[in-house]
Amino acid sequence: MALSIDTSIRSRNYARGRGGHRIRHITIHYWGTWVGQSHEGIVEWLSKWRLRGRTSAHYVVSPGKVSQIVSEADTAWANGNRTANQESITIELCPDPARADATLVTCAQLIAEIRARHGDLPLYPHKHWYNTDCPGLFTNRLDELDRMARGRVARAARSVAAATAASKPAPNLTAPAFPLPSGFYYGPRRGPAQSVSGHVRNTRVPSDVVISRWNAWYSKGLKLWQERMKARGWKITPDGLYGPETERVVRQFQRNKHLVVDGKIGPATWAAVWTEPVK
Numbered sequence: 001m002a003l004s005i006d007t008s009i010r011s012r013n014y015a016r017g018r019g020g021h022r023i024r025h026i027t028i029h030y031w032g033t034w035v036g037q038s039h040e041g042i043v044e045w046l047s048k049w050r051l052r053g054r055t056s057a058h059y060v061v062s063p064g065k066v067s068q069i070v071s072e073a074d075t076a077w078a079n080g081n082r083t084a085n086q087e088s089i090t091i092e093l094c095p096d097p098a099r100a101d102a103t104l105v106t107c108a109q110l111i112a113e114i115r116a117r118h119g120d121l122p123l124y125p126h127k128h129w130y131n132t133d134c135p136g137l138f139t140n141r142l143d144e145l146d147r148m149a150r151g152r153v154a155r156a157a158r159s160v161a162a163a164t165a166a167s168k169p170a171p172n173l174t175a176p177a178f179p180l181p182s183g184f185y186y187g188p189r190r191g192p193a194q195s196v197s198g199h200v201r202n203t204r205v206p207s208d209v210v211i212s213r214w215n216a217w218y219s220k221g222l223k224l225w226q227e228r229m230k231a232r233g234w235k236i237t238p239d240g241l242y243g244p245e246t247e248r249v250v251r252q253f254q255r256n257k258h259l260v261v262d263g264k265i266g267p268a269t270w271a272a273v274w275t276e277p278v279k
């Protein structure tokens with residue numbers, strides 16, 4: 001059954017469009033800072049124009065209930081990070097621990113429908129983008145939520161989306177731009193400076209190799225590529241680090257797709273995981 005989404009209230013807190021960015025992820029929030037607030041109360045609060053502290057989200061979710069207050073084509077103000085706002089679809093979850101399972105079931109169905117429209121977007125907790133505890137009790141349940149969204153709920157949503165889209169063909173995924181400068185690639189730590197492994201600081205690509213919230217270096221681009229490979233069914237850990245597992249997977253993937261088998265993730269191997277069919 002398709003989700004029924006209440007769009008009767010629209011937020012005044014958003015920026016038109018996406019500032020030229022592509023939608024790349026879904027960010028999960030909870031309204032734990034407003035414990036005791038009703039679904040309707042949060043919808044109203046996120047929609048109302050205020051002079052200061054204006055904030056919003058695309059969706060508000062409680063068990064069996066979804067409100068959309070910002071269009072997916074527009075930027076909601078939820079993540080405390082401009083680029084993350086421009087590249088995210090944001091979802092606010094009901095913080096009631098007694099109903100957390102039911103909230104996740106409804107959210108999983110919404111995610112499945114979003115992915116049917118936008119491709120296989122990864123899930124992030126709000127705290128990935130900003131120093132916050134959000135999404136609180138859901139922080140450690142995003143893998144579970146992801147699995148639910150890919151499971152039965154997802155199949156149901158996909159058939160609904162397919163029926164709704166009628167004759168529209170499935171969208172081809174477009175690969176995000178290769179994140180590294182010309183001549184650089186993701187490769188082993190033992191390589192030259194052009195070989196970005198994520199294990200150590202690389203002053204040539206300061207926006208790609210960054211410090212995680214566990215205070216360790218990792219590559220954002222490599223992590224994105226690994227996440228996409230994982231979503232395609234490969235056994236790979238999306239940790240933003242180039243190690244033996246990633247090298248093995250890269251070489252196998254390159255063989256499968258008739259790419260140059262060198263173990264390096266350059267522009268061609270980068271793009272292929274989005275543009276090449278899975279089988």
Ligand SMILES: [Zn+2]
Nearest residue numbers: 029030126134
């Ligand atoms: Zn949040």
